[in-house]
Amino acid sequence: MDSKMPLVERLVEHAKKSPVSFHVPGHKGNAGLLGAGVSFFGEVPRYDLTELPGLDNLHSPAGAIRDAQQLAAKAYGADYTYFLVNGSTVGILASMLSAARPGDTVMVDRGCHSSVFSGLVLGRLKPVYLPRPVDPATGIPLAISPGEVERSLGKARRVKAVIITNPTYYGICSDVKAIADRVHEKGALLIVDEAHGAHFKFSDGLPGDALDGGADLVVQSAHKTLPAMTQGSWLHVKGDRVDRERLERMLGMLQTTSPSYIIMASLDNARYMMEREGARRLGEVLEYAARARLEINGMGKGFFCPDGQYFKARGCHDFDSTKLVINCSGAGLTGQRLDHFLRNKCGVYGELYDLVNWLGVTTAASRREDFERLVQGLNGIKPEPVDGDLLPRFEDLRLDTAADPWEVAEGRCSRVELDRAEGRTACGGVIPYPPGIPLVCPGERFSARAIECIKEYSAFGITIKGLKDGQVEVVE
Ligand SMILES: Cc1ncc(COP(=O)(O)O)c(C=O)c1O
Structure with missing residues (x-):
């Protein structure tokens, strides 16, 4: 493997041949574009190719994509790295669906991204939430303590996987190594949503990365903190706890069969640039x-x-x-x-x-x-x-759980005035954006304090997903 950016190099070689296209995509490398589109897209259409001979296939990589993935794995110290073309979202879903089966319990960071809730629904998983303390001065959610993970693991029955966000949007890091030790002691997998930490590996002035800390599956949005195109992300696997065949089946079902070569080439380029x-x-x-x-x-x-x-x-x-x-x-x-x-x-x-x-x-x-x-x-x-x-502060409300997220997603829901929601079970959850951390998770019961908090957020003009015209969705 001599090339430095195997996928970028193959695409450039192909474009140099001035090939005649009788294949998709429909823009045919430029001729299909008109007006402002021509200068807007520039050279991009020439490289926006498909699974032609020499350009490999994301779903069974054996050439340039395999080589580019292997170079990324080497750069991060992973055993395997998968290119993702639908953001960390798809990596989180595939990781959760491969690590646990319907009915299994997973431990979930209460401040996790909405894709983790989608994973709970799609996988019919039972969540146990890990709380985060909140800094009273800034309202910023702080780190998850390894002691809390240990306590929660001690109380819960047969947890299959623990999913934490590290770093958080705000840059807060928990002690991944200490958490990984406790998770592995209980025979569970540690999945780290490192969407905001793809750059950690490249500087001694930054926190340690999750793979180094012992995580089994690590998902990174290269597009967030590296010079990669939007949606370009990585899923890294390390160690022998992960069922890679099942993981690849999940990725095969969840990722498009027409992955963007522009996004994949930008991943190849971002890794090369960061290494240099x-x-x-x-x-x-x-x-x-x-x-x-x-x-x-x-x-x-x-x-x-x-x-x-x-x-x-x-x-x-x-x-x-x-x-x-x-x-x-x-x-x-x-x-x-x-x-x-x-x-x-x-x-x-x-x-x-x-x-x-x-x-x-x-x-x-x-x-x-x-x-x-x-x-x-x-x-x-x-x-x-x-x-x-x-100014209201973010609060960890510690609400009662009435049902699992997948149960409420499949049940019948209706809208009620927020003022009349106390004691009712949330259907879709109530999430202020930003920062996107749920006040009420799907399946949790609205408390009087939760209703008050939602009103306070709303009064300050914060957009709240799950609140529409003063109403919230509850289980019928
Ligand atoms: C913590 C966290 N995890 C996962 C995601 C999803 O990442 P992506 O947009 O790459 O799918 C985000 C997106 O903002 C996020 O903030």
Whole structure:
């Protein structure tokens, strides 16, 4: 295997032949495009190819795709790496469906992504939720403690797999190694949703990655933190606990039979770029981020940009310092107002905001001037009178479970006014976006406090999935 980017190289070779296309895709490498589409897509259609001889097949890789996957596995220290063309979402689904069978119990991070709930429904799995403490000052969900995992595993019966998000959207890291040890002691698999941590492997200045920590299945959205195209992701497998045949069957059922060569080539390229340049560029970005943090905290405007030390003092194992979390309650602003200001007045677009925080994601492709623009923008904001108590904080509500998510998904549901939902069982769940962490999970009962929280979030203009015209879906 001599080539450096096997898949990219095969696509370039093919395009150089000026081939006549009697195959899909329908754009025929450009001629099908008109008007602005021609310049918009540029050279992309020439490489947007299909399973031609020499270009391999994602579903039974034996050539360029196999080689590119093997190089990715080597870079991450995995035994096997699978290219994903439908984001981490499809990797999470395939991992869950391969690790557990209908009726099995799985332990799930209460702050997990919605794809994990889809996995619970599709696999007819029984969840036991792992709580996360919440930092009262910033409202940010903190780390899952290994002790909590041990306690929960001790109480639950025959858990097949434990699924945790690490790092979280905000960059919070739990102690994956200590968690993996406890999970394996109980004979379960550890699946880590590392959607936001594909860059960890490439810098000593970042937290350790989940594969190194002993996880069995690790899913990463390369498109989130590496220079890869949207949807491009990886599923890594390590060790002999995973049934790889079953995993591949699941991937075969869940992934399209027409995977995008553009997305797959971008994965090949992202791995190559990070191996060559990742450490240097991430080192620079970490310096820019540290400087920006100092400047933001020193502005005297009430903004607070926490660092790793802050989160470690609150029990977190580590923190991804490429994330810029700006707590704005001290400046009398909601996350939404800060986001609005930064977008409209400074042309700075963040990744997400919540009630009291704004989150900026930075990567090896971020530039020094991007950080400068953010700091300048924040400097231009006039502080307002502080009334932090007005702002509701995220709460771990610890609700009673009445049914499993798949049962409610298959049952009959109807809508009721939020005020009349107390004691009723949630159908689809109630999830404020951002940050996308459920207040009420499917199958949980609405409590009076949950209803109050939903109203508080709604009053602050946060979009809430599962709340429509003041009504929520409940089991009939
Ligand atoms: C924690 C987490 N896991 C998984 C996903 C799904 O990733 P993808 O968009 O690559 O499917 C997301 C997406 O935002 C996420 O935030």
